[in-house]
Amino acid sequence: MQVASAQKTVVMVLFNDVLMLDVTGPMDVFSISNRLLPREKHYQLLTVADCQGLIRSSCGLKVHADMTLENCPAGVDLLLVPGGPGAYGVTHPALSAWLPEAARSAKRFGAICTGVFLLGEAGLIDGYRCTTHWNYVDRLAQRHPETRVETEQIYVVDRNLITSGGITAGIDMALAVVAEDHGKELALEVAKVLLVVMKRQGGQTPYSPLLAAVQRDGTVIARVQAYVVDHIEEPYTIQRMAEIAAMSPRNFARAFQREVNLTPMQYVQNARIDHARKLLEGCELPLKVVAARCGFGSARHMRKLFSERIGLSPNQYRRQFGGE
Incomplete structure (x- = not known):
């Protein structure tokens, strides 16, 4: 069945263990838009699943889809796949078989959060740029090497594919769609109703650590990483870290970059920023004290590196993530 309507049709896919915020966040953006639009420009909102029964979400809420895969119209304006444990933890043969044709016939298709794994399972993201929740970008890149995974946005x-980072980023994505369809002014009004901003500062980077937890497995490189993290206030050079590893500076630098995918000094810088973030989140210490405890040397140097890597100044980060 082909969609034949002046209204734009948005179809949201449902499956067991779906994250409800991934579903309701974007759908409410379109629903609130309908309150502000003339009827002939309303979004037609539909949900689809591979079964007729109740779908149990990851939080326990149960929902019933409007239709099954076989009855879903072709040629919709936007086909969206939400995320959740059911998107990346299990396979969905019926969805994987249905999605390619449904996506090809849609004017635009996309995913919220980890829903991109379902698109990947269906072979729909190779050759595209996309993103997902910051905690899953490495997993997505490893699983789909033909996809360019963006880590910060x-x-x-990318062309007819739109993907978002974690959970509430689906709201940002939906607001962008509304702005494209009906203008920024309408999208801004919807954002005000939802008490969100139209464009967040800093992308996903402020939410994600720059470094993974140190694997304290006793290897030479891991030992150096652990020493840096445990003694972050100390000054470091390649020579100093090579001495800790009992290696020549040249061999150490090569081995470190090969294992960590960062130069030793990039690692130190990222470790300092991550430690500063923890302090800014949990205390009201003056910036010069935070800078000293993290080995930056000065608050000015910390501000410069923070802005370059995080997209926020230390004060902005503290206001956004610090406790009351």
Whole structure:
């Protein structure tokens, strides 16, 4: 069945263990838009699943889809796949078989959060740029090497594919769609109703650590990483870290970059920023004290590196993530 309507049709896919915020966040953006639009320009909102029964979400809420895969119209304006444990933890043969044709016939298709794994399972993201929740970008890149995974953006648009970062980023993505369809002014009004901003500062980077937890497995490189993290206030050079590893500076630098995918000094810088973030989140110490405890040397140097890597100044980060 082909969609034949002046209204734009948005179809949201449902499956067991779906994250409800991934579903309701974007759908409410379109629903609130309908309150502000003339009827002939309303979004037609539909949900689809591979079964007729109740779908149990990851939080326990149960929902019933409007239709099954076989009855879903072709040629919709936007086909969206939400995320959740059911998107990346299990396979969905019926969805994987249905999605390619449904996506090809849609004017635009996309995913919220980890829903991109379902698109990947269906072979729909190779050759595209996309994103997902910051905690899953490495997993997505490893699983789909033909895909260019963007790690910082809240959402990414590449041709007819639109993907978003984690959970509430689906709201940002939906607001961008509304702005494109009906203008920024309407999208801003919807954002005000939802008490969100139209464009967040800093993308996903402020939410994600720059470094993974140190694997304290006793290897030479891991030992150096652990020493840096445990003694972050100390000054470091390649020579100093090579001495800790009992290696020549040249061999150490090569081995470190091969294992960590960062130069030793990049690692130190990222470790200092991550430690500063923890202090800014949990205490009211003056910036010069935070800078000293993290080995930056000065608050000015910390501000410079923070802005370059995080996209926020230390004060902005503290206001956004610090406790009351």
